[in-house]
Amino acid sequence: MKIIDGFVLRPLGEEFIVIGEGISQINFNKMISLNSTAAFLWENVEGKDFTVEDLTKLLTDNYEVEEERAAADAAAIAAKWIEAGIVSE
Amino acid sequence: MYSAPQSSDRKTIGDDNYFALVDDLLKEGREVVITPKGNSMLPFIRNGRDEVVLTRLDRPAEIGDILLAKIGDRFIMHRVFAVEGDSITLMGDGNVYGKEYCGHSDIIGLVTEIRKAGGRIVKPGKGKAWRLLRPFRRYILAIYKRVIR
Structure with a gap:
């Protein structure tokens, strides 16, 4: 699988969010937020x-x-x- | 300490970081959709139910604009009540007395659209009728809150 082009990670305090770089309207209610472990991945x-x-x-090594559990x-x-x-399959 | 990777699809409105991101995105020229909290913009914006679309304000503030501004440590989304030079007075539609004061540099964005919970989209207008009704607001709001909420 692969991260779909154009989606990037941005920090938001101690968390991270995924934003479509080319998207002109960002809806905070549909925003995807990642914790630090997910952001690391x-x-x-x-x-x-x-x-x-x-x-x-990546989880077991780090x-x-x-x-x-990692799996x-x-x-x-x-x-x-x-x-x-x-992410695409 | 391991904490499981998590991906959640909802970010509730809140802290400085959240608004810093809103500010950044607006400065990049994007529109931002958020769900405001609080009852200070009743009856037009209902706490946690209606969404608003924000854009960067690229002209001087005008009476009737609904603005998101940072005033001291607080983030406020209220309507412009008066403008004198760089001194902007804000007042929530759902407030009977309280006003706030800021300058143009404190403005983060302008509300261009209100998306009602049912899906209806409303242009915010300038709230002129509501402003004229100000002496009666307390009664209208009291009835509104009793009937609707």
Whole structure:
């Protein structure tokens, strides 16, 4: 899967939000916000083709988390991103 | 400490960071849609229900404009009550007395559209009739709040 062109991460306090760079009207009610872990994943797969396994590895390599939990979290976040229309399958 | 990656699709209105982002996006020439909080712009903007479209104000403020402004530490979305040079007086449509004062540099954006919860889109107008009704506002608002809310 891949982040769809034009979606970029912007910091918002301690969180991050995803904004379509070319979009002329930004609706804060439909905005996608990421916590720091999700933003870390995003930054590391930006511009690349990636899999749920890649996300899992990023989590286990960089955080103290068991592989099983990391895999479940990675699958969940990937599904959310696809559902939100910011990542293509 | 690991916290699971999270992606949520709603950001509630609130702090300085939020408005700083609104300000940045407006400065980039984009429109921003937010859901204002509070009852100070009743009956036109209802707390947490109606959305407003904001754009950057590229002309001097005029009486009747609904502006988002930073006044001290507060972010206020109220209607322009008076303009004298750089001194702008704001007053919420839903307020009976309170006014706020700011300058042009405190303005973040202008409300260009109100999107009612039911989907109806309203141009904000200049609120002239409402301004003329000011002596009666308290009664109209009291009835409104009793009937609608």
